[in-house]
Every structure is written in structure tokens, then in C-alpha cells.
Amino acid sequence: MEFPYGKVPLAMLIVSLLSGLFLLISGRESTRERPDLVLAIFARQHAVAYVPAIAEFEKEYGVRVQLQVVSARALQSRLQASLQVGAEVPDMVELLDGTMGTFTKGPLEDVGFLDLTDRLKNEGLWHKIVESRYTKWSSRGRLFAIPHDVHPVMLVYRKDLVDELGIDVSQLTTWDAFTRVGREKVVKDLDGDGVADRYMLDLQSSGGDLRTLILQRGGGLFDPEGNVRFDDEISAQTIVWYIKQLEGADRIAYTAGWGQTLASAMKDGLVLFYFCPDWRVKQFMIDIPSMSGKLGLMPLPAWEEGGRRTSTWGGTGLAITKQCKNPDLAWKLAMHLYYQPDRLGKLYRNSYILPPLKSAWQEPEFSIREPFFGNIPMGETFAALGNEIPAETVSPFTAQASAKLQEVFANAREYYRTHGDEGLLNFVREDLKRTADSVRRMIDRNRFIKTTEARP
């Protein structure tokens, strides 16, 4: 008899049965019993380092640990949804920079993660870790995730081209000096088609580098108490500076983008200087092998002579969820992965990401010289800035505030295009005030922090 639904559904049924059978046969493994710990992370490079470390840990403690690699956005939405409805979550999760706030909107007892403050203190590690990293992972003074990194920011540059142009980077101690040299010596239309094809600095045209620069200057989105502060003079001045580097006759910056596009810009010598947090080091080495030996690193120019020569960009933290059945074991794994000086040395060679445990910086791997970057000791170079990085306070409204800051930037850029310099600073100040007030209104709307804070 013919299949009543016709050939196509029949074909679908056959494909479904065949592939189902294949999955059934090859899928046996997944039916094993639940592992003792489940760790969810979002960075594939971390997985490379964790797989052997976890194997070691499993052997030492006779337990089974499952590692899940999930995309950052999927991890955030799954965690958020699960914690909101009380569904099951992994025992341990790595969180992306700035997201901790979204989990700490309610009273402290509702935070889905364990308070790790005392555990870290009891471990005797509190003061051995770069303390400015705690704010990113805390709420109301309690630490809910331990910092994985420091992420100091430097500038990476095309050393060959910079030398050719006769630029002495040791003179570029302030942004003023930097932009002046850029205008005078670097920005040029080389092929004469009316479009400049060599720029000094890579700046994201979305305003994405504003936060890094504002932090360097001592500003930020929130003050340490969690109050909105981004409508201050530091932000206003930085926005104006940023716009002028990207627009108009005096521009020195170009948006090189990400990934392959960035690689092309660097190879073509389209842009000479790029922001380089430590996590970008390895990426450059992998993405653009042809740049080996042609790059140099320098600290950020300061905002004023003698000022801070670095900032911070990004970060990861490790949290243990309250649903974790065996928090002590989870804590041991956290310590095993994050804060063992000898392991950190080995990890550093593979990742070039500076760990926050300061004693680890003495390990020999931190003074290895890297030929890719002209034989400089990478670890020592970044560690020298490690203690100076600015602290950033994370609030439940960091994402909104950050979006507002970029909104002001976009408005101001538009203003600059139509009105020019005249009145720009005032426009920025007013727009910052307006948007900051809207974030303040959002904060006032939160019933939980206020009501519980008032309770004894």
C-alpha cells in the first residue's frame, strides 16, 4: 500500500528513523550517570587549558567532572532563565565581564551563586590577588565569583613601520604626544585617491573603546557605592577626544574591526597602533603569523604626564552556584584551576593571559622572551602594569549604563558632523546628564535592593 501522506513525509520518516538509529547507537556515552561536578564555560581557549587540568583533578580526587563549552550569549540567557525560574544550573560557571550585576539585582540571599568572600580569605589568598579585580565580581561588598585574570591593556604596534617613520615610542608618554605624532607623521593618503590609507590608532567606531579609556582616566560608569557617575567631566572630555580622533581633518584613528579584518588592516599597515589587552596577544600570534618579529608593545600613553599607563578590558570570573551539591569539592577545583602558582606558569606559556595571583608572576615562565613581539619578556611586561589597573564597579545596570554611554557618543558624533566643535562639550555634558538620569530612574525602580536593604 502507498504511504497515505505521500512520498515526501515518507522520506522524512525514513531519514528520521535512520538518523535516530545512528544517534542511538553512537550516543551511548551520554547515558552515563551524572558527573560529580558540571562546569560551564564560554571561551574555547579556556577549554584547551582545562581539559588536562581537569583530568589531573579527577585522578587526584577520584571524581568525575563535566566541562560544557557554551557560547557566551547562550550561557548568559540559560543561566538567567534557569535562576529566574529555579531550574537546574551547572555547579560552576565562568561568567563574562560585566554580567555579574545582572545576577545581583535582588536581595543578597536571592543571588544564585555562593558568597566566596570568606572562602577566599580563609585560603589566605585575599591580599595575594590583584585587589582591584574584586569589584567586577562583587555586590554590596560580597564576592560571588573569583577573578580569572587581570587583563591589563597595552598598545601593540607595527614596529617595523613605526621605526621606518622615525617615531620614538618612548616619547609617546601622553595621549597628546601620541595624537600629535599621529597627525604629523602617520596619517597619509599614500595612493593619492583622496582617502587616507594609513592611520595611527585603531578605535571602534561604535565607541566601544570608551570604557577602557574612561577607566584609564580614573572615571567609570558607577562609583564604588554603585551610584551612576558616568555623567562626570572625565566621560565628557573623553567622548569629545574620542570623536575628534575618528572624525574631521585632525583624525588619526580608523576602525579596524575584528578577526580577519583586523588582521588585514594590521598586515596592510593601514593602522599602526592597536589596543592590546593580554588576551589579544595569543590571538595576534595565531591570526597573523606573518607579523612575527614586526610588532612591538608599549604601555598606553597617559592622560597627563606621569598618569596611569594602562587600563583594563574584559574579564572572566568563576562562580559556584547555590545548587551545587558539593561546594567544597567545587572550591577545590576552582583553586586547582585558578590559583596554583606552578600550574599558572605552565598555563601562562599557552595563553599569555596574566593571572591575578601575584606570587605566580615570579614563576620562570613569566620571563620567557617572545620572538613574535621582538623578544620582550611578555609576562614581566604585562605584570609591571598588573598592579596599576583601575578597578571597575559592576552594577545590575552596567549593561544599560554602557549602552547609554555609547548612545551619547553616537549623538555627539552626529552633532560634531553637523555643528563641528562649537558647543560640542556642552552638548555631551547635557546628553550624559540626561542618559545618566534615565539609568538612575531604572535603579530607583528596583524594589528589592531598597526594601531588603531597609530591613534590619
Next chain:
Amino acid sequence: MNTLQLTLLCLVGLFVLLLPFSRRLAGSYARYTVLTLVGIVMLLPFAWLISAAFKDPAVLNEYMLLPPPGQISSKTVNLENFSELLSEKQTIQGPVSFWRYVANSLFLASTATFLTVVFSSMGGYALAKYQFRGRGPMMAFMLASMTIPGVVLLAPNFEIIWRLGWMDTYRALLIPGCVSVFGVFLYRQAMLSVPDELLEAGRIDGCSEFRIYLTLVMPLVRPMTAAYCLISFLGAWNSFLAPNIFLQTQRKLPLPVILNQYIGEYDQQYGVFLAGTLLAIIPPAILFLILQREFISGLTSGAVKQ
């Protein structure tokens, strides 16, 4: 002026030249030219996709499409993206090969398609061929429910899926989507044209109601079924949001989620992503080529009747 601009100008010029001689010829010339240009615009991203998939990651941005013949070598054009894509990846649940994800996607898309054909046609049949109290309100409810975007209910659904214990299982994807209101309506419209006498004849022959539906009515709406299969398969094959939220274990993920992982927060492997996309197009493309004719005639019998 460059060659590209010149070509366009010539094409327009030819039309103007043809017009005084024969309107018919000019019209047919214009038709083909427009179709060809649109065809090129539509296919150009594919040409880019194919060439980018075969280019070495280091030269992805170097040439608009493939490098000029003189510069083609194993350094610029190679299978590196594919070998990276197809190599077994070590995960904590053991090594997983790319073909596993292909099988996942095939299973999800074909099962979803089959289920929705069966259950949606049943619903459509009930609405088309039975008079019963509540039919009017029911249809109004269905129409209204089409206006509510799935994301609105995603958070409550997340809780239900979790309470049912379906987290990280294919049930979470297949069961909530096994009846589509859109499908119910397509089938209802198609089945309205099935004569009631046929059903009566079946009843007199002693067929059960389900048999009438299965053996008398369904064969009559096969063109529509084929078209609906294609639409459902495309939707299921490319679905991203739900699997991204409900599935957790790496080895269970379907292709769109896997390929999206190559575009990470900190590192992007565009070449590998494109190579994977190229492979992922093959099954729906085959289906479309086979079903092209049914697709169009089938929709006519559904959609909105004259």
C-alpha cells in the same frame, strides 16, 4: 569609469537601441537582463561564500572572490577550513565528529517535519470537515495566537520544559513544535475543496473517521503536503534560538548552533564557519530541487482559496 560601470551602461544602452525596432524584442531582452542581474545579486553572496570557504584563512579578505589564476596555490586556496571543520573535536564527553552534528540536524529537522505534517493535517481536517460547537471561536483563537511571538513565551516555557524534565533533550524541541497553527490553516484551506460526498461514501463503506482522513483525504492534498514539508524542513533545519537555549550537551547540538560557536566572543574562525555553512546548505538544497514544482502548485491549494 571602470568595467563594471561600463557593462551596466551597455546593457541599458542596448535596451534603448532595441526599443524603436521591436517592442516585443526589447521587452523580452529587458526581462532577461533584469532576471540575470537579480540572479547575479542573489547568487553573488553564495559565490563569495564558496570562494571564502576554500580560501586559506590568512587571505580571506585579500580578494573579493577567488585570487586571480596566477596567484592560486595551496597557500591561498586549500581545504584547510574543511579539514578543521571535519576533524574530530575532543570534548569532555569524548571525541565528537562533525558528522554527528549533521546527524543531529537531520534527525531534528526530519522528525519535526513529519510530526508537524501529521498533527497539523489532523487539526486542519477537523476544522475543514466537521461542524461542531466552538469551531468559530477556536479558529479565532488560532488566528490570534499566530500574532504572539514565540519569544514572549520563552521564559515560561523554559520553566515548563524544566519541570517536565525535558531540559537538554530533543523532546524540548520536537514536542512543543509538533503542531503549527500555520500548518493547521494551510491544511484547512486545502481540505475545504475535498467534496463531502467522498467522506459520506467512505462512511457508508464502514470506514472509521481516522481512516477516512488517512486514506481518502490525505492523498488528495499531497501537493500541499510536499510544499508544507519543504517550509517546515527549512524552518527546523535553520532553527537556532530554541536549541541554543534548551540543549546543553555539546554532542546533542544541531548545525546552526555548532557553526555559530566558531564566531565566538574572543575568537572568530570565519573560514571554518563558511565551510560549515556550505555543507549545511546541501540537504535543504536537494529537497528544494526535488520539490520545486510541487512547492509552487502545492501552495496554491493551500494558502488562501479563491
Next chain:
Amino acid sequence: MKPRRSAWFFLTPYLLVTGVFFAYPLVYATILAFYQTSGPKHRVFVGLENFTFVLTDPDFFRAVRNTVLFALASICLQLPLSLGMALLLNSKSDRTKAFFRLAIFAPNLVGQVFVGILFTMLFTPRYGMFNQLLHRLFGVGLEQDWLSEPSLVMPAVVIASLWLYVGFNMIYFLAALQNVDQSLIDAARIDGAGPSGIFWNVTRPAITPIATFVVVTSTIGSFQLFELPYILLRGTWGPNNSGLTVVGYLYQNAFEAGDLGTAAAIGWLLTFMILIIGIVQVRLSGTMRRDA
């Protein structure tokens, strides 16, 4: 006989699935819209505050504006293009037809996620194919950063969606055109009607029902736009939220900020908008009212 019971038998799968995965969540979302939640344990009744917040949030209006713009673009650009392509492809015997049909439909084989990522690459300043083509054709736009320029983000989304959807709706129009009675066309031709006369007097009335259907579903689809800009803009919704859609705004609140109450309120406002627009459209065309 028992036709009445049979009807319910055939509807059982639909009723079950709808009851569990639609009706219950809907009721749940309705209740949530009046609460502020903090995890599963704590919730505070806030009355209409979620609604008043959303209705005074500039981002909501930006999202509505973007969504409406997108819907208008789909109806004013995409549907005429689809219809035009369908008319061009509607000749009887033509070997090239199948090829062009495939070419124009092909983007649908790839899906929104792929299209999103593909177009982030095509829109890359200086190196992206789109920019290079613009530059070679018109000598402009090489350095244009489509996805970082607030005023260009929505146009970029529209361009990507045109590429994706023109072919899909073309298929509906092709289906409709095949239903046009050839004898009527012949009769009109004998009466001396030109191509435009035939289109207006014979073809147009015949395809109106499907056109209405396509307009309504495209509008609903436009109002539910989410994945394409989400992927295209890498989850950032563009500078200044210039690519934020209403569903994106909802997703932001629910899954990024974990504010289920506000998200539910947005969901209701969105549903309300779609319902009104859908009803207006159907009333205007007056074709879907017939009931068999």
C-alpha cells in the same frame, strides 16, 4: 454517528500542545506582567508599573520605530520586488525559469543565522564585498561602516532581509499567478487590453487573496523580527540601539537582565500592536472574511 467527538479527537494533539506550551505560559506571562521578580522565590506586585516604565522608556520607542520601519520596508520594498520577480518568471514554457527560481529562492536555504553572519562579513568596511561593489559601481561607500553607523544599521538589516525574503514571497505570488484563469487573459487580450490593462483587470483581482495573506503574514513576521539583527549585530543591537527590535528589547529584558515582569509587559504591548495592525489590514482588504 459521532462526527462531533471525532472533531475533538483530531484536534487533541493541537489542544494538548497549545494548552501546555501556549495557553499556560500565556496566563503565566500575563500574571508576571504585574510583578517584579527576583528569582523563583521573591516577587512583588507592582501594578501597572512595568507597563508605565516600558511606555516611558526611550529604548522601547526606538525599538517600535525600528520595527515599524522594518515592517514598512518589507511591505513597500520586499513585496513589490517579490511580485515583480514572480511576474517576470510567470511565463509558460521557459527553460531558464527553474534556474532563476532557484537562484532567487536560494537564500532561504541558508536561514537567518547564516545570513546574519554572512552579512556582517559582506558589510565590512574596505574589505567586505558589499562595500567593494558599491565602490566599484558608484565610487562611494568603501569605508562605510554599516553596522556601526546608527543611521545605516536599519538599512543594513533591510538589505539583508531583502536578500533573504524576496524569494520566499515570490513563491507565494508565483503560486497565485498560476491560478489566474488563462481564458480570462486571452479574452482580455482579444478585447485589446495591453499588458498593464490585463494586470490591473484580470491578474490583480485574482491574486488579491494571496497578496492579502502575504501582506498580513509579512507584517506579523516583521513585528516578530529578532534573529537576523541579533546575529547581524552580534547581540549588541547596534550603536545607540539603532537596530533594536521590539522582540529584541523583550529578549534583552528577559534573558540578559533577567527581568521577567518587564519582559512580559513588553510581550503584551507587542501582541496588542500586532493584533491591531492585523485587524486593520484584514479589514482594509476585506478578503479574508469569507468563511467556508
